Amino acid sequence: MTHTQIPRISGVLRSPITFSVLAGLVIGALFLVGTGADPFTAYGAVLTGSLGADGIGSTLSTGTSVLGMALALAIPLRAGLINLGGDGQMVLGGITAAVTGLYSPLPAPLTVALALLAGMAAGAAYAALAALCENSLGVPLLVSSLLLSYPAVSLASYLARYPLKEPGSSLPQTRAMPNGVALPAFGDSTVTIGLLLVVLAAATYWFTDKRTAFGYEIRMTGLNSRFAAYAGVERRGLTLKLMSVSGALAGLVGAIGVLSFPYRFVDGSLTAPGYTWTGLTAALLAAAAPLGTVVASFFFAVLAVGGLAMERTTEVPRELTQVLQAIVIVFLAARLRFPSGWFRRRSQATSQESPQEIGAA
Amino acid sequence: MTRPPVDPTVELRGITKRFPGTLANDAVDLTVHRGEIHALMGENGAGKSTLMSILYGMERADAGSIRIDGREVTFGDPSAAMAAGLGMVHQSFKLFDSLTVAENVVYAAEPRRFGLLDRAAARRRVRELAEEHGLAVDPDARVGDLPVGLRQRVEILKLLHRGARTLILDEPTAVLTPAEADALFAVLKSLAAQGRTVILVTHKLREVLEGSDKVTVLRDGRVVARLVTADTSADEIAAAMTGRAVDLDRVHAPGTPGDAVLEVTSLTTDAVHDVGLTVHAGEIVGIAGVAGNGQSELVEALAGLRPVTAGQVTLKGRDITHVSATERRAQGLAYVPEDRHAVGTAPAASVADNLAMGHHRTSLSAKGLLPPATVRTHAGRLIERFGIKAATPEVPASALSGGNLQKLLIGRELAHEAPLLLVEQPTRGVDIGAIQNIHDQIVAYRDAGHAVLLVSAELSEIRGLADRVLVMYEGRVTATYTKDEADEQALGLAMAGGAVAPTEAVD
């Protein structure tokens, strides 16, 4: 039986993902030693702080946002598209949900549903705009999505500081949602049914990816977009669809943020924790595969929440977890060669056998 | 000359090179003398390219020795080979399209003034070399704007600028019209007359007979014949190359055309002007032409991958001029593209996923669902039917050999049983066994009553398969021939633009 086990174990160890995560942890440990902390105590604090009774709730509520953003970024990434505008889409979703929650005349439960949908619609529309920039105006998605993000964040910030500002408050925030306009929470924790919504989104993504013709087209576009186009997959339409879904999920995360504690839109509170970048990191680590994205998101939520506990016990700044995350991706990107055609701008992959086409450029 | 010429110039002894699974070169000896044009011949996969890669320092031999001008050498990389006076023109040119001719020629061996590139000197150098060797080309032209024939001149000028005494040319005429090829041979002959040595890697009989002094034939990695061109014949070389009596020009029996399936009238798109053609059920129509004369653009326009500016395309009587690629496939079109790695497959995806493409919304799916089990079963069926050699359907397509990948691609498209098959360069870079298999499949497909439009740069392929041959030149159909009329001479002339009056495609 050792015969079958050894290759399996070495296969797992040789996988670039395992390697990158281990490398990240080792380098993190070096940092810890460098600041005079004991790595085992520190990592222990990360685990107990995030998975212990006191931390698990926080991990799950952080995990809700991380997984939501990770899915938002993984879905286009599966087709080789990188959406860097998650912040803008999320914040627009949040502020739209806040406006809906504050001004909807409907009964509270319906208002919650409407606010979620409105947030998703806002995020979707804004992400679709970035897709249109690529499709019709020829601005690469990577750039158009990122550049559009900044004005969206500024707009939401303006709204929260001026027209929608809570009267009398010194903080840049809107009024609190009316009574009952909130996502139901589990017990007295901060975990809301928002978690169920993003898990449902993950399940839908898994099913689409594995078992539908549409998911197949997305995967093939990611592996070789010219191949998919040759067989009739229309790239512009696909970009628009995937970006809309991506933006809708980002908007959902924003709306969930507003409809959970503290039940209002606070300027900067959605973007400050860096869900977008953590989500992108998780999606990249998992190569956008559905189950992998869920696992990676949980892992990063554990790091983020456990980082706080680590800071309390060892006085090592929690920013270390952010360093660790980035190192994992650096290693992954350097060791793992993503399939050709995943990204627009890349060094030319040379096919050895086919003679190069010779024609005027 | 500082030293008296030593004879022979290039001497390879016992070169052996093993790749996983194949013995690419098996104790190959090759001797080339100063001032001669020496043809190295063989089918695809015979080991010519490996041998030249070893000579040029791009690969390392497992055994054997190389002598240049009598001295034993080992080249770690091409620049070492270049320093020893070798120079190679690769089949796919190694040029910088955005740079000028002069910049390309002097690149990495630049004349300088104060560390800056001396453009005037570079220009002068190109003019001198061009004049001396009859390789006229404007030194200030951007290489990307030049036609293929002139780019090849730039490649040769590059070698001459570096003082190459031995020139290796890999399939130099693959992209040339017969007239351009003749001009090239005139240049090569004058170079040889000046005492330079030329090694010509090719599989084309005609140019070997007309242009070379000696011939070495490789088969399965071994030298099977050393011949003096003047004393040999096409039949003898061909027999040596294939190892059997010549069936290179095997001509399949003609089909029996039925109703028109594809009708194209006055089609215009990028690089295609006013093309009209008809393909009937049970008929293979071949499009011959030198690469880059609009064939690829025409096929892409027919497949729905390139917008049509003017004209009409009908498939079984229905107008499909402006419908999407998906819709065309649904109406009954299958397509084998020219570049199987970049377009025809996703090498990183599994064999099963590659075989599902195009079927994934039709026979394999119901209500948008695509069960993995169905994809696997479908793959298993095609692998068996077309004899694709793959360990399992789960291995990535990149693990397949060139011939097997092509079988996968052709099998997948044939399995659509579409009334119209578009097929481009079906056997490029495929070994000879697979070529016959692929040809037989295409003919069987026609005989089952389907229409086939075949684009190929190989005249023998066109003549062997096509029931009717159209020749494209500069984006137009300039000649149409029946199977009997389509002899090599007529086609060659038309491909070079010799058939001036655009003939209507009469059916």
Place this chain on the structure above:
Amino acid sequence: MFFDSDLLMSALRALTPILLAALGGALCERAGVFNIGLEGMMLMGCFTSVATSWFTGSAWLGVLAAALAAAAYSLILAVGAVTLRGDAVVLGIAMNLLAVGLTSFLLRTVFGVQGTFDDPSLAGLPLVGGFTPLAYLAFVAVAVAALMLSRHVWGLRLRGVGEAPDAAATLGVSPAKYKYAAVLISGVLCGLAGAQLALGNVTLFSENMTAGRGWIAVVAVMLGRAAPVGVLLAALLFGLAEAAGFRLQGVGLPQQATDAAPYVVTLVALFLSTARRRRRTANSPSGATT
């Protein structure tokens, strides 16, 4: 008077960091390495310059250290994308994230503060005629880069490597060597850009203080088509937008509107330039110059 010499001065100040970073990006682009890690390299430069200036008391040592640190940091891209053939886009994103994390971490461990480090005794760069010497250096760098690329043998080889690495390799020019050189130079330039930002434009370090300027530089490379003078014009456009934003703030526009201005201007400029290029290629199939 809205457009006056003050506006131009502040535009030139705003453009300096972008210009330095974008020049580095342009060199990488020419060498065939897509460098979107400018933001992160710049941020490393910001932190190193401030830390070094603080501990040595010399802003010039800060500049030197910033250039060296950012160049060392750029090795991640060089090794990852050139030697290991990893994906430059993912590497660049990861480098930007790593820089934010690393500088925030160091800000807390080295200075013991969170958010911003700011001290009146922190030595900033001197001003000569209203600008730091680095601003003059940026313009000199444009001229040098333009000359190197168009006239120098090194530039010719670099362009060749970027366009067709295998063709360069067959002529004995090592693509890896040139790509490494381009990436390392971009590291040095981004380090200078960071120093200019943290010791010139302001005299402090704050978390993520580059705030998207590296991305603007990436866009400037696209807008300027990786030509030094083109990049200069693109950076000037951004500088004007930022300066005009400040000016408008004085007229009563909310800060958020003016914060967003440079990004919107950049995006619109990108639209216009791609639209113009498209129209032109549609009109003349041979393509046009300029």
